Amino acid sequence: MLPEVTAxxxxxxxxxxGSLPGIVEADDLGxxxxxxxxxxxxRxxxxxxxxxxxLGRRLGLRVPELVRMQLDPVIGLSEPDEEVQDLLKASGGLNLGMDYLPGSLGFDPLAFEVGAAEAGQVVWFDALIGNVDRSWRNPNLLVWHxxxxxxxxxxxxxWHHSWRGLDAAATKPYDASEHVLAPFAPDVAAAAAxxxxxxxxxxxxxxxxxxPDAWLDGEPGFDSPDAVRRAYVRVLLERxxxxxxxxxxxxxSGDGPSKAPDWLRVWVDGKAAK
Known part of the structure; x- marks a missing residue:
């Protein structure tokens, strides 16, 4: 079970x-x-x-540590932004916290070079979990230390937004043409091995x-949180x-031209040729 803290x-x-996350201090001084x-x-x-x-952490990828975070909406009473106040009021109880990485920078493919092995592991992992949001438009990567x-x-x-597609999800291909690390020659074969x-x-x-059970309980088509968990296990294992x-x-990979912007492909290819 994830450790639990209180905001x-x-x-x-x-x-x-888009979900308006926030930086929060907790009772463990984190x-x-x-x-x-x-x-x-x-949820x-x-x-x-x-x-x-x-899963990423268990595979050795760098993902910030996660905690269960209890929230009392009263901590947002002094927040001047009404949108934030409404969000805090609607989120009383159990939420999720990710370790804040102070001083980290958003990943810039023009300033930070990624090796083929690491790029391959990230692309393979994103393919496994069907990540549609690690593109050059929105990398969702940080550089820290x-x-x-x-x-x-x-x-x-x-696929958990429509469980009827469970069987198709297990074998669905992954298009990494617009993946932010695609221009770094990711060694997907080595990553898979x-x-x-x-x-x-x-x-x-x-x-x-x-x-937490509370985030799985009542899922349509399942009689228990453990039944939902088994569905996640089944799809990820098959994928x-x-x-x-x-x-x-x-x-x-020879499947057609890269969909990454020309400025990114030319820059990365140029660095690799040196």
Missing amino acids: TRYVTPLREG TYVMKFIGAGQG KTLVAEVICGQ GNLWLIDHGATII TLAPRITEELLTEVTADV AAAIGERITLGER
């Missing part, structure tokens, strides 16, 4: 994200980026954050167990077995 002070909103249960995307965004964040960190996994495992064998039913069962062969990388 003690709302510091400031982060308006880069500072967190808080994702709210009352945001428009609802499934938090479920995706937990499953993908914990010279290392690449993965954040914002709310727009992943999108390294990471796929580590995706076991036991590992996925442990990861999904970190999702891990062959997703490495279903990734399209555009120009570099």
Whole structure:
């Protein structure tokens, strides 16, 4: 189970994200980026954050630590922004916190070079979880102390928004043509050989167990939170077995021209040629 803390002070909103996350201090003296249960995307965004964040960490990728975060809406009474006040009022109880990385910078492919091995692991992981939101338009990557960190996994495992497509989701290909790391020659084959064998039913069962029952209870078509967890395990286990062969990388895999902007492809290719 994820550690649990209590929010003690709302510091400031982060308006880069559509769900309006906020920087919050907690009773363990830590500072967190808080994702709210009352945001428009609802609890499934938090479920995706937990499953993908914990899975990424177990695979050795850099993902900020996660905590369960209790929120008393009273901490937002002094917040002058009515939108933030409404969000806090709607989010009383259990929410999700991610360790805040002070001084981190948004990933810039023109300023930070990524090796083929690391790029391959990130692309393979995003293919596994069906991440539609790690494009050059919105990288959802940070650079902290010279290392690449993965954040914002709310727009992943999108099949849980319509469980009727469960079977198709297990074998759905992944188009990485617009992935922000596609121009860095990601070694997807090596990543698959390294990471796929580590995706076991036991590992996925442990990861999904970190999702609070309250966020799974009452899911249509399932009789218990554990039944929902087994559905996540089933899809991810099946995807891990062959997703490495279903990734399209555009120009570099021979499947067509890269969809990344010319300025990015030319810059990265130029650096690689030196």
